[in-house]
Amino acid sequence: xxxxxxxxxxxxxxxxxxxxxxxxAGRRIxxxxxxxxxxGLFCGIGVxxxxxxxxxxxxxxxxxxxxxxxxxxxxxxTANHEQ
Amino acid sequence: MNHxxxxxxVVGAGPAGLQAALAAAEARVRVxxxxxxxxxxxxxxxxxxxxxxxASAVARQPKAQALFQRVHRAENxxxxxxTGVWAAFPSDGDEWLLxxxxxxxxxxxxxxxxxxxxxAYDRPIAFPxxxxxxxxxxxxxxxxLKSEGVLPGRRVLFTGSGPLQWAVAAAVADAGAExxxxxxxxxxxLFSLSGLLALxxxxxxxxxxxxxxxxxxxxxxxxxxxxxxxEVRGEAEVExxxxxxxxxxxxxxxxxxxxxxxxxxxxxxxxLPENRLAQLLGCAEDFAPxxxxxIPRRDETMQxxxxxxxxxxxxxxxxxxxxxxxxxxxxxxxxxxxxxARSAVSLQAALRPYQISLAQTRRFAHWLGRTFxxxxxxxxxxxxxxxxxxxEEVRLADVRAAVANGAGSLDEVKAMTxxxxxxxxxxxxxxxxxxGMMRSNPPTSTYWREFQRLGRFRVRPPLFPLTLQSLAQG
Numbered sequence: 414x415x416x417x418x419x420x421x422x423x424x425x426x427x428x429x430x431x432x433x434x435x436x437x438a439g440r441r442i443x444x445x446x447x448x449x450x451x452x453g454l455f456c457g458i459g460v461x462x463x464x465x466x467x468x469x470x471x472x473x474x475x476x477x478x479x480x481x482x483x484x485x486x487x488x489x490x491t492a493n494h495e496q
Numbered sequence: 497m498n499h500x501x502x503x504x505x506v507v508g509a510g511p512a513g514l515q516a517a518l519a520a521a522e523a524r525v526r527v528x529x530x531x532x533x534x535x536x537x538x539x540x541x542x543x544x545x546x547x548x549x550x551a552s553a554v555a556r557q558p559k560a561q562a563l564f565q566r567v568h569r570a571e572n573x574x575x576x577x578x579t580g581v582w583a584a585f586p587s588d589g590d591e592w593l594l595x596x597x598x599x600x601x602x603x604x605x606x607x608x609x610x611x612x613x614x615x616a617y618d619r620p621i622a623f624p625x626x627x628x629x630x631x632x633x634x635x636x637x638x639x640x641l642k643s644e645g646v647l648p649g650r651r652v653l654f655t656g657s658g659p660l661q662w663a664v665a666a667a668v669a670d671a672g673a674e675x676x677x678x679x680x681x682x683x684x685x686l687f688s689l690s691g692l693l694a695l696x697x698x699x700x701x702x703x704x705x706x707x708x709x710x711x712x713x714x715x716x717x718x719x720x721x722x723x724x725x726x727e728v729r730g731e732a733e734v735e736x737x738x739x740x741x742x743x744x745x746x747x748x749x750x751x752x753x754x755x756x757x758x759x760x761x762x763x764x765x766x767x768l769p770e771n772r773l774a775q776l777l778g779c780a781e782d783f784a785p786x787x788x789x790x791i792p793r794r795d796e797t798m799q800x801x802x803x804x805x806x807x808x809x810x811x812x813x814x815x816x817x818x819x820x821x822x823x824x825x826x827x828x829x830x831x832x833x834x835x836x837a838r839s840a841v842s843l844q845a846a847l848r849p850y851q852i853s854l855a856q857t858r859r860f861a862h863w864l865g866r867t868f869x870x871x872x873x874x875x876x877x878x879x880x881x882x883x884x885x886x887x888e889e890v891r892l893a894d895v896r897a898a899v900a901n902g903a904g905s906l907d908e909v910k911a912m913t914x915x916x917x918x919x920x921x922x923x924x925x926x927x928x929x930x931x932g933m934m935r936s937n938p939p940t941s942t943y944w945r946e947f948q949r950l951g952r953f954r955v956r957p958p959l960f961p962l963t964l965q966s967l968a969q970g
Contacts, residue, residue: 453629457636
């Protein structure tokens with residue numbers, strides 16, 4: 414299946430977590446903090462809330478807990494520090 | 497209001513919770529099994545989210561599958577996945593009220609007995625660079641590999657202590673990545689007399705260890721005992737890793753630092769119990785560093801200081817999946833007997849064989865805890881500008897400043913710095929902050945006493961972030 418990461422198509426597997434799909438596609442930086450620090454997956458089991466991304470317009474979703482769906486739109490940090 | 501009543505509510509569907517639910521179901525009481533994740537099994541019996549995504553990296557667990565089937569087939573067990581328990585209160589007439597948040601669950605549940613099997617999470621250790629993307633916990637990497645077939649990097653450096661990091665490192669090596677393993681415990685300590693005695697009659701554990709060792713000998717570029725990562729460099733990804741040899745207090749030895757290349761770093765220093773639900777209810781506690789810190793005080797049926805509340809598995813002290821299953825079984829039987837008002841004598845007879853196995857299995861778990869629990873030195877890796885609270889970006893210098901300004905407890909540091917006020921609610925930073933508050937070189941003999949004196953975060957509902965919509969339904 415295909416999900417869209419910042420508008421770009423990324424291949425994902427049925428049932429995969431959003432975090433796994435992002436890492437498979439080589440995207441390790443999921444967000445930037447208020448102070449500009451890069452963050453990505455850390456605890457992987459839903460405890461640390463560091464892997465937050467925007468999914469289909471909903472902000473602050475845990476990428477490690479959310480499963481991919483066909484056509485899902487995921488927004489992560491871009492090079493110019495926006496989220 | 498969506499409201500339901502059961503005999504026993506089991507919170508957590510890992511090894512302990514599954515066994516508790518099954519034991520209670522076999523005793524013919526009505527059970528609700530509540531779990532945060534989409535599939536049962538917890539972290540230990542983690543199941544693939546989907547079949548095709550899975551590489552053959554990790555062997556299947558037939559025992560776990562049989563357990564799921566039995567729980568699933570039991571007609572008197574209702575199972576709610578993807579459901580969190582965000583608050584718990586005493587209810588009228590000796591009952592307990594749980595507030596739930598999940599797609600199929602009622603907003604509130606009343607139970608005559610509670611079995612809390614809420615598990616554990618990786619113990620975080622703060623060092624310069626630990627927030628960099630590409631630094632993961634061993635649990636995260638295990639989950640990625642087991643349920644998604646995704647590797648964390650091409651050259652993966654493991655730093656930690658104990659069996660989980662060995663297992664994960666072996667799986668990562670088997671899946672084709674280059675692995676470097678740093679075990680913080682020295683070879684001398686590991687292969688001491690006490691270690692050999694602890695392995696007595698642990699045939700299955702020895703076979704597992706041998707399998708990991710074989711995988712690592714085949715796949716690991718390097719294995720070192722008595723070393724740890726002390727710093728990760730790189731702005732937005734892992735570029736350079738600094739390692740150092742540790743002394744017997746787990747302090748890095750000056751002058752031993754070396755620079756290594758890796759594209760992922762995995763932290764695996766064991767686990768911390770997730771027992772906030774028990775704390776919120778007010779279960780009496782003990783402090784046991786080698787079992788993960790504060791743990792509920794229990795009787796031989798796993799009941800805590802509150803009547804009808806049982807705490808089992810790693811939530812009640814880190815002892816691993818074998819102990820968790822036995823404790824779950826015991827609590828399930830005891831909770832059912834309590835609901836059915838069975839005689840103490842018949843319950844004792846039913847529990848006896850499990851209690852005997854438990855005593856044996858715990859012995860080995862306690863040796864693991866004593867051997868692999870980090871010493872105080874490991875908590876001194878952070879520098880002034882190192883972030884301790886990841887959510888609110890509070891640095892060690894901020895914590896020190898709060899202490900200098902009179903903060904004498906963890907909650908006072910929270911009030912002064914916002915540390916622990918973020919989404920994770922202090923689960924990641926709580927222990928780290930207390931270590932950060934300690935004097936720079938406290939004597940080892942009084943270290944843990946001082947640690948306890950500084951306290952910890954007061955637990956309040958909701959136990960995890962909720963949407964306003966969920967809150968309104970509750």
